[in-house]
Amino acid sequence: MSESSAGSSPVLLKVDHIAVAYGDLVAVSDVSLEVRRGELIALIGSNGAGKTTTLRAISGLLPLGAGRIELGGEAIHGLPPSKIVARGIAHVPEGRQLFPTLTVLENLELGATVSGHTRGNAETLDWVFRLFPRLRERHRQLAGTLSGGEQQMCAIGRALMARPTLLMLDEPSLGLAPVVVRSIFENLVEINRAGTTVLLVEQNVLRALGLCHRAYVIENGRIALEGPRDALAQNPHVKQAYLGM
């Protein structure tokens, strides 16, 4: 988890002053952030601050009201979600959004089908199974019958099958037991070390700050604070508002 290694690498994702509204309701008014290749970045904030909206905008699921989004220097806002996945951004959505009546294996394979990666599929699948041995044991089971933690593993695995350069996760800890959360967060660090850049959205600020390189704090639809994790963890406002100290 060294900050220096990724700190000077080129910018992978650049979100530049974006605004997103649902009809008249402005959910994100001004968010800018940068993710460098190889980093593990956390976007933290309370419920309704605009975290999920930001991720959905990056994935092309919501149109921008203003601003631009670039991946590797190329504008991606305005592209349909299918094109954005093909460019290398995989999104593990809030609530996992698996296909409950399909098997675990089918769920995983769908993650790969879509982005057009048919070759090297078996290799990626093998990696996913090594990361989450549980999924290998249960690959014939229907995804809807998995436990919450296993479903989260399946959702992460499904996203990894697209072989993304940037993996975005929306509240992977939601509704899971602390011991399960710990193991999933260990997996995230492992995925990051293996070369995948990670953008993690979390309400669980303490844990998120424990594993990221840098973090952004979002409040009322704008970025309120940003910085390396140690600086943020020492920040009086963060301590008081998010860490309950």
Add this chain to the structure above:
Amino acid sequence: MAVGLSLIFGVMRVVNFAHGDMMVWGMYLALVLSERARLDPYVSFVVCAAVLFLLGALVQRTLVDRILDAPHEMQILLMLGVALVLENLALMVFGPDPQRVSSSLSAATIWIGPLFVDVARLTTFALAIVLTLAVYLFLFRTRLGRMIRAAADNTYGALVIGTDVRRVYLMAFGIGAACVGAAGALVSGFLPFQPAAGLSASVTSFNIVIIGGMGSLIGAFVGGLLVSVAESLGAVFLSPSLKELVSFSLLVVILLFRPAGLFGRRAT
């Protein structure tokens, strides 16, 4: 036919009221092919399926695509509109009189043990099973089929992982319509039809789909068997004009005990 409807509803949650009229168009197509090209409906059903696939895809791309996010009642209005257009087009082109396609199998009958069986109906039944199986295999063994099932399961999830959901819808609607086209051609040899038959066909297939469970293929097949057996028994023991009474009573009874239909998933 019910299989097609179930597929469309299951994937897109669109209530396709034009279903019966699409079937009637399949029947007329079989008629035209038999008169002009001397194609037996048991051969031409392949052509009918292909043409209806295109018609379904066209309706999907130009009309349904715009209203997928609209409330159900808007979809019902639109599909009723499509149904009316199709029905009246058939009326304009083919006239109001009942028609029938002659097939080489129409007159043939065979004895199976003590049973006296109409070869045409038997062939239709066999082909219906084959078609259902084919659709089933397509959905469970192919990539596109898997994508259709995924989109039916969780549309948002499919979108998130980058599925081109519009293309999946196009294929699902097209295949649904193709099933109907094939079904129309396959029954055209023994069921007389006229342009107005569309609505009652739609209603019957809705009955079948609801009994079987919305969006379930196996449900549609079993529902179809149940309804046709119920109607035949009703016609024999009560009177032919009361056969619908039997099948709709069956619907009421089944919904009383299984509100989601025989194979339906409970609404969440």
